[in-house]
Structure formats: C-alpha cells, structure tokens
Amino acid sequence: MPFHHELGGVEDTLSDLALLDLLTGPMPPPVKGRYRRRDEDLDPLMLAAAAASPHITRNHYAHDFFPGVEDPRKESSYDWTNWKPEDPTERQERRPRLKYESRQAPRSQRLKKLGLEGQEGKENGTKAREVTDPLRRAENLPPAAQRDAHVSPQAAPPTSSTSTTSLPTQVTAPLEVKCMARTRVPTPHGPVFLHLYHNNHDNKEHLAIVVDPAQFQEDSPSLAPPIRSRSLDAVWSEDETEMERITRGAYVGRLSATSQKSSSPVDPQTNITTDAIPSPLVRIHSECFTGETIGSMRCDCGEQLDEAIRQISQPISIPSSSISTPPTTIPGRGAVIYLRQEGRGIGLLSKIRAYNLQDLGHDTVTANIMLGHKADERGYEIAGAILRDLGLGTKTGEGIRLLTNNPDKVQALEKEGIRIVERVMMLPRSWQCRQSDQLVVKNSKEVGATMIGGGAVYGEDLDKYLRTKVLRMGHMLPLLSEEDLL
Numbered sequence: 020m021p022f023h024h025e026l027g028g029v030e031d032t033l034s035d036l037a038l039l040d041l042l043t044g045p046m047p048p049p050v051k052g053r054y055r056r057r058d059e060d061l062d063p064l065m066l067a068a069a070a071a072s073p074h075i076t077r078n079h080y081a082h083d084f085f086p087g088v089e090d091p092r093k094e095s096s097y098d099w100t101n102w103k104p105e106d107p108t109e110r111q112e113r114r115p116r117l118k119y120e121s122r123q124a125p126r127s128q129r130l131k132k133l134g135l136e137g138q139e140g141k142e143n144g145t146k147a148r149e150v151t152d153p154l155r156r157a158e159n160l161p162p163a164a165q166r167d168a169h170v171s172p173q174a175a176p177p178t179s180s181t182s183t184t185s186l187p188t189q190v191t192a193p194l195e196v197k198c199m200a201r202t203r204v205p206t207p208h209g210p211v212f213l214h215l216y217h218n219n220h221d222n223k224e225h226l227a228i229v230v231d232p233a234q235f236q237e238d239s240p241s242l243a244p245p246i247r248s249r250s251l252d253a254v255w256s257e258d259e260t261e262m263e264r265i266t267r268g269a270y271v272g273r274l275s276a277t278s279q280k281s282s283s284p285v286d287p288q289t290n291i292t293t294d295a296i297p298s299p300l301v302r303i304h305s306e307c308f309t310g311e312t313i314g315s316m317r318c319d320c321g322e323q324l325d326e327a328i329r330q331i332s333q334p335i336s337i338p339s340s341s342i343s344t345p346p347t348t349i350p351g352r353g354a355v356i357y358l359r360q361e362g363r364g365i366g367l368l369s370k371i372r373a374y375n376l377q378d379l380g381h382d383t384v385t386a387n388i389m390l391g392h393k394a395d396e397r398g399y400e401i402a403g404a405i406l407r408d409l410g411l412g413t414k415t416g417e418g419i420r421l422l423t424n425n426p427d428k429v430q431a432l433e434k435e436g437i438r439i440v441e442r443v444m445m446l447p448r449s450w451q452c453r454q455s456d457q458l459v460v461k462n463s464k465e466v467g468a469t470m471i472g473g474g475a476v477y478g479e480d481l482d483k484y485l486r487t488k489v490l491r492m493g494h495m496l497p498l499l500s501e502e503d504l505l
C-alpha cells in the first residue's frame with residue numbers, strides 16, 4: 020500500500036522509507052584487518068543524498084562514483100540515472116589521433132577509374148611508361164597544362180609490342196616559355212635585369228635574374244655576348260609601338276629620360292663565344308618564402324640566393340695572351356633562374372606542415388613523405404627552356420658553370436639538353452667561417468644574415484623613391500638635400 024507523506028514539497032514513497040531504514044539501521048561490523056573503501060559499488064548514503072537533492076550533492080556524487088567526469092558543473096541538467104561506466108575500448112576510439120593519409124588513391128584504383136585496369140606492368144621499361152602512362156599525363160599536370168593537353172588516340176606511337184596501342188593518350192603541348200617583361204633592378208651586389216616568364220605548362224611566373232652590367236656600357240663593346248631573352252626581343256606584333264616594346268623591357272642599354280632605344284630581335288644564328296671568357300655562372304634557385312622573405316634560419320635558401328647573385332656579380336679577370344699586357348677585367352655575368360617551386364615543389368602550405376613534423380623529430384625528407392609528397396617534387400624543364408631563351412647552355416652557344424651542390428639538378432638539366440661545363444660548389448657561409456676561423460662564426464651577424472646584401476640598403480634609386488614618398492605622398496622623413504646625397 021502506498022504511503023504518502025508531504026515533506027518540504029517532496030513526496031515520499033515506500034521505497035524512500037525502505038532506503039531511510041537501511042541508512043539508519045545498525046552498521047555491519049567492520050571486517051578485521053580491512054579498511055572500508057569509499058568507492059564501493061553502492062554507497063547508500065550518497066545514493067540517498069543524490070536522490071533527495073541532486074543539486075546539492077552532485078559534486079560529491081561525481082567525485083566518488085564518476086571519476087570520468089571532469090567538471091560535473093558543466094553537465095548542468097545531466098540525468099545521472101542514465102550514466103553507464105565507460106567502456107575502455109570506446110573511450111580509446113573517441114581520443115583524437117594524428118593520422119597521415121595519402122591524398123592520392125592507390126595507383127591500381129586510379130587506373131581502374133580510367134578504365135585501364137590490368138594495363139599496369141605491361142609496358143617495358145620506364146621510358147615506355149612515361150610516354151603511355153595516362154596518370155603522368157593528365158592528373159599530375161598543373162591546370163594550364165591540362166587545358167592545353169590534347170587527347171589523341173594516335174598521338175604517341177606504341178613503344179613496345181605490348182604497349183597500350185588502343186588507349187587514348189594525352190599529349191601535352193610542347194613547352195614554350197615567353198619573357199613577358201624585363202627591368203633593371205639595383206641590388207646590393209650591383210644592377211641586375213629581372214625577367215618575368217610565362218609558360219604553357221604551369222600557371223606560375225618564373226623569373227630570371229640576369230647579371231650583365233656590360234649592357235649598360237653602350238659605348239665600349241663588350242668582349243662577351245650580351246645575355247638577352249630571345250622571346251622578349253622578338254617582335255610580338257606588327258602593330259607594336261616603340262613605347263610598348265620599351266615598356267615591356269625590349270630596350271638596349273640603360274633607360275632614362277634621354278635614352279630610350281628599343282632592341283632588335285636576336286638573330287638565332289649569332290652565337291658569339293670566345294674561349295678566353297669563362298662560361299657564365301648560373302644558379303637554378305627554388306623559391307623559399309621563409310628563407311628569403313622572413314629571414315628563416317631553418318634553411319640556407321636566403322643566403323644561397325644572396326651568395327649566388329654576389330658571386331655572379333664579381334668582375335671576371337681574363338688573362339692576356341702575352342706577358343707584356345696586363346689581364347683584362349670584364350663585369351661579372353650570369354643568371355639566377357628563380358623557379359616558383361616553394362618547398363621543393365610541395366608548396367608553402369605543405370612546407371609549413373612539414374616544419375611542424377620536423378619539430379616533432381622527423382627530418383626534411385621524412386616530413387615530406389609523411390604528408391604524402393615525394394622528398395623532392397621539382398622538375399627542371401622550364402629552367403632549361405628559360406636558359407635556352409637567354410642563349411645559355413645551348414649546344415652552339417655558351418656552356419654554363421652551374422652553382423649547385425645538388426647532383427639531381429645537374430643530371431636533370433643535362434637531360435634537358437643544357438650544356439654544363441662545370442659544377443661550382445656552394446659552400447654555406449657558416450661552414451666557410453668554421454673552416455677558416457672558429458671566432459668568426461661566434462661573432463658573425465645573425466639578424467638579416469639570410470637577406471640579400473644583409474646590410475643597410477642605399478643607392479640612387481632608393482633615394483629617389485624615398486624622396487618621392489616624402490614629396491608626393493607625405494611620408495614623414497627628414498629630406499636630405501641633393502648635396503647631402505652626393
């Protein structure tokens with residue numbers, strides 16, 4: 020029979036009374052030699068207190084019976100009657116885990132998607148695979164190349180008796196580069212001509228930093244041929260005006276208000292080389308935002324870029340043929356081909372992630388691989404084409420002395436038909452110091468060490484620029500007089 024008793028707004032039932040009885044009844048005698056545990060399966064006192072007023076006792080309740088709950092107050096209206104002890108396997112699953120996944124489906128799956136399952140392994144040798152492998156020709160090409168690629172069933176002849184004759188083969192348009200603009204840029208190592216290139220294989224603007232200040236000395240003929248872009252000096256259209264040519268950089272000498280002489284197209288037959296002049300120094304440099312722009316000291320990229328421009332700009336001494344005449348000195352000449360291959364081709368986003376993996380203890384190669392990339396994803400076809408456009412490393416023209424420590428780069432450029440007459444090592448500056456004098460390293464400058472020039476920037480062009488900012492744009496700088504600047 021139900022027993023009802025109103026107490027403070029709480030309705031008591033028979034079960035409540037039974038519980039009360041249990042609580043107020045005599046305690047069982049303690050077992051000798053054993054302490055009473057507070058976390059028994061059912062602590063009647065706690066249970067009763069919780070049932071009577073959960074809001075008051077929740078902290079105790081959770082603390083003693085639910086160690087898995089961090090802060091019970093966060094749970095506000097949680098219904099504790101639904102609580103179940105945590106399954107250790109379930110808990111394991113909920114834990115966030117770091118996992119690296121390849122962004123590319125397995126090769127067999129990709130072939131299947133293209134309807135080419137079973138074709139893998141049929142071609143003999145790498146060359147055959149390179150020509151006929153659709154995976155290399157479509158998916159792996161950057162968007163511009165995909166747009167330009169033609170699909171032709173007969174385009175590529177079979178390379179072996181078992182090769183995929185009936186397969187549609189995607190043929191990429193032959194690589195073409197075009198220098199879109201060129202300008203003079205004064206640097207701490209001397210003036211350079213910056214060339215901006217477009218190409219039909221990727222959407223990137225690759226650059227060539229040409230060092231050839233002899234081009235400024237229009238009056239005295241240079242002993243060495245000028246390093247000029249064939250595609251820039253070409254006539255682009257019959258309607259092109261003199262001003263348009265000059266604006267895109269197709270001029271000779273140094274531009275000024277009084278000197279504006281547009282260039283003539285380079286005759287492809289003229290390839291002047293003199294054995295007496297050392298071949299131009301060339302560096303193929305891959306973009307590194309961190310090293311070159313924010314002075315990261317995780318790599319030596321900034322220093323290498325600076326060192327390359329410095330070395331190329333050094334005057335060249337040409338020994339004379341007779342003992343009576345002194346050696347001749349000509350201005351330094353060569354080029355840095357600056358490729359937009361950030362992070363060895365994996366891009367800045369992945370490189371940033373790779374740095375975090377490196378902080379966890381992985382090296383630069385493993386970090387790339389963990390992110391689903393190759394250790395090095397760079398190609399040098401565009402570099403080869405730019406060099407040819409500048410008349411460097413061609414079969415009939417000047418060979419190049421390549422500034423690099425990377426044997427793959429040498430091999431890849433030679434494969435592109437570039438004639439490398441010498442490989443010139445790039446010894447990191449800190450290693451040079453270490454070899455000569457321990458003290459120099461200790462006292463060497465760290466701030467700005469990776470920046471081009473690494474010191475105070477000054478010069479005629481900078482002064483002009485700063486004066487304009489003061490005079491035209493209201494920049495708050497004390498303006499020096501023309502005499503002060505001399």
Ligand SMILES: Nc1nc2c(ncn2[C@@H]2O[C@H](COP(=O)(O)OP(=O)(O)OP(=O)(O)O)[C@@H](O)[C@H]2O)c(=O)[nH]1
Nearest residue numbers: 305306307318360361362363370373383423424425
């Ligand atoms: N993925 C990745 N790229 C890096 C890292 N450090 C520098 N790079 C990139 O590496 C490229 C330069 O390559 P390096 O291996 O330093 O030199 P290299 O061009 O192969 O060889 P050298 O001609 O001897 O300088 C640049 O694109 C940098 O952005 C890194 O830790 N991870």
